[in-house]
Structures are given as structure tokens and as C-alpha cells.
Amino acid sequence: MTTDVHAEHTLAEHTHGAGCGHEAVAHEGHTDYVHGTHHHAEHGDHYDEHESVAEHGPDEHAHGESCGHEAVAHDDHIDYVHDGHKHAAHGSHYDEH
Numbered sequence: 371m372t373t374d375v376h377a378e379h380t381l382a383e384h385t386h387g388a389g390c391g392h393e394a395v396a397h398e399g400h401t402d403y404v405h406g407t408h409h410h411a412e413h414g415d416h417y418d419e420h421e422s423v424a425e426h427g428p429d430e431h432a433h434g435e436s437c438g439h440e441a442v443a444h445d446d447h448i449d450y451v452h453d454g455h456k457h458a459a460h461g462s463h464y465d466e467h
Contacts, residue, residue, distance in 0.1 A: 380416060380417070381412065381415060381417070386401075386403040386412065390403070392404055395409060397409070397411065400412075402420050408420075408466075426464070427464060428459060428463070428464065433448075433452075433464075437450065439451055439452050444458065
């Protein structure tokens with residue numbers, strides 16, 4: 371899932387690419403760049419923020435009614451508050467939200 375929220379900086383302020391100093395990650399036919407604690411990708415004249423994969427997967431810790439983490443409704447699914455951030459199940463992994 372991709373969230374189309376514009377990044378906090380513009381193409382004019384910082385251009386991502388070879389040598390920019392940020393990790394490049396292949397994502398659904400394009401490249402995301404890890405920037406701080408989030409990912410974003412070039413989209414026309416701006417960058418879009420993209421959800422990133424959480425630091426653990428469902429096989430390491432399953433979220434649900436008795437997992438001990440706060441459940442928060444988000445669009446058509448549930449996010450779980452985990453160590454100061456939220457993530458949600460997405461196929462075989464969790465996405466950061």
C-alpha cells in the first residue's frame with residue numbers, strides 16, 4: 371500500500387539519486403529513498419511519502435486482541451501502536467504508518 375502524502379522537502383531542496391547519501395529501496399516499480407525514519411519517492415515535481423516495512427514481521431510478533439498493544443482504526447484496517455510508532459499487517463509483513 372502506498373500513501374500519497376507529499377514529503378517535507380522538495381526536489382529543489384534535495385535531489386535523491388546515486389551519491390545522495392540515502393539508502394535506495396526498490397518499491398512497486400520505482401525507488402524509494404530512506405530519509406530519516408520514513409521512505410519517499412519522486413513523483414512529478416515533488417516527493418511522495420511511502421509506507422515502509424516495520425522492523426518485525428507477523429512471524430516474530432502477531433498483533434491482535436491480546437497482543438498488549440493499543441489498536442487504532444486507520445482507513446479500512448487496524449494499526450497497532452508499537453514502541454512509539456504504528457504499524458499494520460500487509461500481506462506477509464507489517465507496514466509502518
